[in-house]
Amino acid sequence: MERSEVEILAKEYSGYLKVDISPHVRNVEESIDETLTRLEEFESVLEMASGNLNLIMKRDPNEDVTSLILDQRNELLTICEKVHRLESFIGTVRQTVDKMEKLVTNAELDLKNTTEGKIRSILKPFFRRSDSDVGVSSRSGPVFTPPEIFSTSQLIKSSCLDSNQEAQLNA
Known part of the structure; x- marks a missing residue:
């Protein structure tokens, strides 16, 4: 093989070895950012707690x-x-x-x-009885007791x- 053929072959093989890992790197970066955010939140909680403790400790020592x-x-x-x-x-x-x-x-x-x-x-209205037929009102219902x-x-x-x-x- 000539030198130029070896170089061409090497370039072709190097093309096979190229890997795009940018999506994986992006996921890792997002995970790191999320972890840093949580650490900052935790740090602020610790600062608040230590601030409250300092307020208690700064009071009159006799109290x-x-x-x-x-x-x-x-x-x-x-x-x-x-x-x-x-x-x-x-x-x-x-x-x-x-x-x-x-x-x-x-x-x-x-x-x-x-x-x-x-x-x-x-x-x-078609089957209405006369007033003499009606003895007691039939509309009497249950009595409401509040x-x-x-x-x-x-x-x-x-x-x-x-x-x-x-x-x-x-x-």
């Missing part, structure tokens, strides 16, 4: 950290009590709404059972009274 925690505990208990009152209020509303839904459902069923069909209502409904103002006043009584007891 006990446990007293600070207990102060926060009392505020948290107050918030929890308010949440419990709100849950109780929501429970009362839920019970009343459930009762009303049940009454509406029953009324709809009764209405379906007692109403006349459209054809009968159209034909009713459920006992709570008063929002009373519930709110009672919860305010409870919180005022607690404030007086805590003072």
Whole structure:
């Protein structure tokens, strides 16, 4: 083989060995960028935590950290009590709404059972009985008895009274 043929053959074989890895490199770069972003987020969380710790440590050294925690505990208990009152209020509303839904459902069923069909209502004038034939009104249906409904103002006043009584007891 001549030198030029060897060079041509080498160029052809080198073409077979060329590999395009740019898509794979792009995936690796994206993964690295995502990891760096997460590391930065983690670093910011650590900085916030250490900042809060520094604030606690920079306080008066004679002031006990446990007293600070207990102060926060009392505020948290107050918030929890308010949440419990709100849950109780929501429970009362839920019970009343459930009762009303049940009454509406029953009324709809009764209405379906007692109403006349459209054809009968159209034909009713043709088959109308005289007034002497009608003894008692046939339109008497079930009697509606409204459920006992709570008063929002009373519930709110009672919860305010409870919180005022607690404030007086805590003072």
